Amino acid sequence: MNDVAVSQDDRNLAMLTHLSGILLGFIVPLIIWLTHKDRPDKGWLNAQAVEALNFQITIAIALLGCSVLAVILIGALLMPLVWLFSLVFCIIAGIAASKGENYRYPVALRLVK
Secondary structure, eight states: OOSSOOOHHHHHHHHHHHHHHHHHTTHHHHHHHHHHTTOGGGHHHHHHHHHHHHHHHHHHHHHHHHHHHGGGTHHHHHHHHHHHHHHHHHHHHHHHHHTTOOOOOSSOOOOOO
């Protein structure tokens, strides 16, 4: 658990931010980050939005690579695996966020800080 108490609203919003990546990609994490990045009272929520954003950007790059590789069929085989990987880790992150825990994806390019 965090040293600082996290409000239920922030936990719910962070959970939705992580779970939205399943269907909407990086759009929701980007919106949450842009709307809360200048608010010092939303530090935990901001950190979770940045984490979700970085993971979704990583998944988008992986799916783009799979699309390019689909020409030689390997990408068509990898694309469902990338989507399944994203699904599993978005759910794990959503559960952790709903408990107010900090979550870091095991594989993510840290492009946004």
